[in-house]
Amino acid sequence: MSDIIKRNVSVLGPNDFTGIKLEEPADYAAGLPAVKVALQHAFSEMGVLKSFRALSHMNQKEGFDCPGCAWPDPEKPSRLGEYCENGVKALAEEATHKKVDKDFFAKYSVEELSRWSDFEIGKSGRITEPMVLRSDKVNYEPISWKEAYALIAKELHELNSPNEAAFYTSGRSSNEAAFLYGLFVRAFGTNNMPDCSNMCHESSGVALNETLGIGKGSVKLEDFDQAEVVIVMGQNPGTNHPRMLSALQKCKENNGKVISVNPLEEAGLIRFKNPQEVKGVLSSGTSLTDIHLQVKINQDVSLLKLIIKKLAILDKERANVFDHKFIERYTNGYDNLLNDVKNYSNDKLLELCGVKEELVNEVVELIANKEKIIICWAMGLTQHKNGVENIKECVNLLLLKGSLGKPGSGTCPVRGHSNVQGDRTVGIMHHVSPVLNESIEKTFGFTPPNKEGLDTVHAIKAMYDRKVKVFMALGGNFLSAASDTLYTAQALQNCDLTVQVSTKLNRTHLVTGKTALILPTIGRSELDIKNGQPRFFTVENSMGKVHQSKGLMKPASDNLISEPEIIGGIADTYFNSDHVVNWKELSEDYKLIREKIENVIKGFDDINTRSKGSGFYLPNNVRDLDFDKLPNQKAQFSICDLPKHEVAENEFILMTIRSHDQFNTTIYGLDDRYRGIYNERRIVMMNKNDMIRYDLNALDVIDLISNYDNKERKAINFLVVPYNIPQGNLAAYFPETNVLVPYDHFADKSHTPISKSIIIQIDKR
Numbered sequence: 128m129s130d131i132i133k134r135n136v137s138v139l140g141p142n143d144f145t146g147i148k149l150e151e152p153a154d155y156a157a158g159l160p161a162v163k164v165a166l167q168h169a170f171s172e173m174g175v176l177k178s179f180r181a182l183s184h185m186n187q188k189e190g191f192d193c194p195g196c197a198w199p200d201p202e203k204p205s206r207l208g209e210y211c212e213n214g215v216k217a218l219a220e221e222a223t224h225k226k227v228d229k230d231f232f233a234k235y236s237v238e239e240l241s242r243w244s245d246f247e248i249g250k251s252g253r254i255t256e257p258m259v260l261r262s263d264k265v266n267y268e269p270i271s272w273k274e275a276y277a278l279i280a281k282e283l284h285e286l287n288s289p290n291e292a293a294f295y296t297s298g299r300s301s302n303e304a305a306f307l308y309g310l311f312v313r314a315f316g317t318n319n320m321p322d323c324s325n326m327c328h329e330s331s332g333v334a335l336n337e338t339l340g341i342g343k344g345s346v347k348l349e350d351f352d353q354a355e356v357v358i359v360m361g362q363n364p365g366t367n368h369p370r371m372l373s374a375l376q377k378c379k380e381n382n383g384k385v386i387s388v389n390p391l392e393e394a395g396l397i398r399f400k401n402p403q404e405v406k407g408v409l410s411s412g413t414s415l416t417d418i419h420l421q422v423k424i425n426q427d428v429s430l431l432k433l434i435i436k437k438l439a440i441l442d443k444e445r446a447n448v449f450d451h452k453f454i455e456r457y458t459n460g461y462d463n464l465l466n467d468v469k470n471y472s473n474d475k476l477l478e479l480c481g482v483k484e485e486l487v488n489e490v491v492e493l494i495a496n497k498e499k500i501i502i503c504w505a506m507g508l509t510q511h512k513n514g515v516e517n518i519k520e521c522v523n524l525l526l527l528k529g530s531l532g533k534p535g536s537g538t539c540p541v542r543g544h545s546n547v548q549g550d551r552t553v554g555i556m557h558h559v560s561p562v563l564n565e566s567i568e569k570t571f572g573f574t575p576p577n578k579e580g581l582d583t584v585h586a587i588k589a590m591y592d593r594k595v596k597v598f599m600a601l602g603g604n605f606l607s608a609a610s611d612t613l614y615t616a617q618a619l620q621n622c623d624l625t626v627q628v629s630t631k632l633n634r635t636h637l638v639t640g641k642t643a644l645i646l647p648t649i650g651r652s653e654l655d656i657k658n659g660q661p662r663f664f665t666v667e668n669s670m671g672k673v674h675q676s677k678g679l680m681k682p683a684s685d686n687l688i689s690e691p692e693i694i695g696g697i698a699d700t701y702f703n704s705d706h707v708v709n710w711k712e713l714s715e716d717y718k719l720i721r722e723k724i725e726n727v728i729k730g731f732d733d734i735n736t737r738s739k740g741s742g743f744y745l746p747n748n749v750r751d752l753d754f755d756k757l758p759n760q761k762a763q764f765s766i767c768d769l770p771k772h773e774v775a776e777n778e779f780i781l782m783t784i785r786s787h788d789q790f791n792t793t794i795y796g797l798d799d800r801y802r803g804i805y806n807e808r809r810i811v812m813m814n815k816n817d818m819i820r821y822d823l824n825a826l827d828v829i830d831l832i833s834n835y836d837n838k839e840r841k842a843i844n845f846l847v848v849p850y851n852i853p854q855g856n857l858a859a860y861f862p863e864t865n866v867l868v869p870y871d872h873f874a875d876k877s878h879t880p881i882s883k884s885i886i887i888q889i890d891k892r
């Protein structure tokens with residue numbers, strides 16, 4: 128056996144400053160600057176011709192789905208272009224002409240690469256062939272596909288139990304790839320399927336399942352046209368789901384109102400200059416937010432309780448503020464909820480949430496008279512110890528108003544990665560589903576395991592403790608996405624084998640198990656051809672609609688293999704071509720995979736036909752007001768506790784956020800244009816009064832320190848940026864500050880890391 132080299136990699140990358148420039152935060156989103164920046168990214172990565180060709184097919188009916196977020200496409204996509212600035216950046220990253228080939232890996236050792244910033248690593252280009260990092264080497268080397276499959280199969284066979292392996296999925300994979308992957312993992316014998324949902328909307332899934340019977344939202348895109356009020360909570364659509372601004376614009380044009388609830392007042396929710404419209408570019412744009420409630424970090428439950436309490440008083444006076452017919456017919460627990468809110472004084476709730484009472488009263492008066500209400504939210508609500516309760520309190524408000532199951536109303540958890548919702552629908556989950564297992568057994572003839580698997584935080588712990596020895600990731604950048612970076616790095620390094628199916632190089636390729644594999648795959652925008660025929664795959668958007676996606680660009684290399692075929696290759700090799708499932712045949716024929724999805728999972732009838740064109744909606748019991756699965760066959764009101772933060776005098780609550788030049792862990796650039804922060808990522812936003820209190824000036828350098836269970840975690844070298852954020856609250860970018868998030872502190876029930884409410888101290892350098 129070869130010697131094992133201890134590689135001296137840098138887990139966090141460099142912490143140097145890059146030359147910050149500050150301006151006033153913007154008061155609108157999109158417009159000409161967005162077009163200019165988008166085209167700059169596209170042209171520099173893809174060239175002019177390729178850019179126009181690719182963009183004319185993105186989010187079009189016969190084209191490919193944007194590799195960015197999961198926001199739905201309109202029924203009739205604009206031929207002018209149905210994408211946003213950050214969708215263009217996502218495409219440019221994938222379709223870049225830069226290549227990471229064997230010469231690149233021969234030139235740079237993993238140790239050298241690990242000292243590059245995430246931005247530099249990401250900009251290196253597309254991986255062109257399978258690579259292996261052997262235990263006695265410091266550079267990746269080429270490996271054939273056959274040998275790579277054999278290496279994985281050998282390591283999996285050597286495990287004492289299938290539960291010594293974990294199989295992660297990112298939200299990029301198609302329904303076909305995710306279904307096949309989940310099938311293989313179950314056939315292999317484990318439910319260890321952590322996924323990126325565990326780190327983001329798992330709190331939404333748990334809360335919505337318990338209260339409404341489905342772990343997804345209920346709105347459709349057209350509901351925004353009819354909504355009387357849209358409440359956007361803990362979400363920054365201008366950067367993270369930019370085409371949502373068009374939906375809000377329509378709502379406003381139809382006399383709807385928008386309420387934003389967020390510790391930061393984000394440019395995207397102030398005003399929108401729609402670049403698809405001449406007036407959007409030339410005029411001052413559409414003003415979006417009518418009332419902004421600058422809530423303190425994670426005090427949304429306090430604010431919602433106050434709103435509900437005040438609405439209840441108005442309802443007594445006017446009798447028609449709550450939808451009593453709806454409440455009577457469809458809900459459970461109304462009296463308990465109203466009794467509960469009486470326990471809290473207005474003053475206490477106001478103090479906790481930090482919002483001015485006049486503004487709360489305005490919101491109450493507005494909501495009192497409306498019945499078509501949508502609540503949208505994202506990580507600002509989910510990534511807290513009480514993330515599940517945050518969502519349940521939103522559901523309480525919608526149930527009181529009867530704002531479910533009717534046009535213009537409903538729940539809208541806005542999903543991050545383009546198929547994160549679909550992957551879960553087709554079977555990526557660590558929980559055991561007896562219904563799914565029975566269906567798989569009936570369709571494929573093997574018995575799936577019935578032991579609960581590991582979610583993300585528990586998979587990390589199991590790797591750290593050497594209980595999991597093989598880690599495979601279908602997409603993603605696990606190290607940078609997960610909490611507690613140093614702990615997670617050690618967990619990965621404790622593995623015997625780490626395998627990643629990827630398009631581009633990222634930090635997780637550099638902090639690996641003893642042996643590591645990179646298996647490069649075809650991108651969203653690229654042609655996927657088999658036997659001379661182009662293939663398409665399907666995805667599910669944030670609103671439960673399944674549709675096809677078909678790439679058109681020449682793949683970055685002839686040596687790329689599609690995700691389903693990579694999974695088929697691993698499975699066929701592992702089972703030595705002797706299994707009840709014909710993995711090779713299934714993985715090559717996506718039509719066949721879709722037929723199997725149709726057999727196994729409810730709602731996919733006739734998927735091969737219906738997914739073409741604009742696609743089809745999956746069943747959604749909330750839209751039908753069918754709560755049969757729930758206690759008393761009714762939707763459930765919930766009693767939610769106030770968040771408990773024990774914050775000492777000298778401590779802050781920090782939320783990790785994305786910059787505008789960022790999508791999840793991918794860093795497109797160093798600017799955060801809407802917030803007026805340029806050419807720097809090592810910043811921390813701080814209220815001016817806190818700066819005075821701590822005798823800090825703009826651009827002073829501080830360290831951020833968390834201390835949970837007597838374990839100190841440090842993120843060093845951050846520049847103080849004065850910002851309009853509540854006193855006692857701070858904001859800084861991830862992944863740089865993930866190092867502060869303890870892996871073992873997470874949301875109750877959902878286990879989502881507490882990345883949006885980390886208690887920290889600061890230390891001036």
Ligand code: SF4
Pocket residue numbers: 193194195196197198209210211212213214215217367368369370371
């Ligand atoms: S809104 Fe989301 S899906 Fe649409 S183009 Fe932008 S990043 Fe892509």
